[in-house]
């Protein structure tokens with residue numbers, strides 16, 4: 001049985017994308033190959049020897065974890081049938097621990113639907129576990145926002161594979177380049193122009209959105225010209241001040 005590294009586990013309202021507003025179990029995986037400049041979960045980027053279960057009182061459990069510890073975390077969080085609308089497997093990058101992820105998915109300890117939140121670059125890893133996932137939330141990373149290298153080819157292959165189950169998030173702010181929005185749009189179009197796309201304004205440290213309405217409308221227009229389902233949705237969990 002494969003063990004893995006978590007950063008935290010909690011129950012909260014989904015604040016992003018297609019399932020916004022649903023109450024979900026969140027399992028945040030530790031470790032990520034990227035370093036996006038806007039990353040709002042820096043504590044999840046590296047693996048540590050413990051993770052936090054945000055129960056009524058925070059509980060610290062040791063890493064690496066196996067099924068028993070994940071089961072224990074769900075008990076501490078009082079997960080019952082009907083109490084949550086599925087699980088969000090988030091990070092970090094869950095696919096960077098694909099053996100552990102596969103163990104979890106095969107175990108039956110996770111409620112459904114199973115939502116995978118991913119940076120959308122690890123295509124081989126996705127192909128291993130895609131049949132056990134219900135929905136894929138794929139980030140399409142624009143270099144002008146992330147400060148990272150470009151991942152166009154990786155994103156292309158990843159989205160083609162995940163297309164039937166995917167929606168796409170594209171983070172935007174004043175620095176977002178229009179050329180990159182055109183490129184991102186063409187990648188989605190090639191995979192299927194009905195795939196829902198969420199433009200998600202980046203927030204600053206005070207949780208204020210860092211894009212003006214005019215710029216947002218311009219970027220929306222680029223995407224909407226080619227795609228059928230484009231929406232602007234900010235991170236609602238930050239407005240609610242929940243995890």
Ligand code: SF4
Pocket residue numbers: 032033034035036038039040041044045091092093119
């Ligand atoms: S991919 Fe996600 S977790 Fe990794 S650095 Fe970027 S925003 Fe943070």
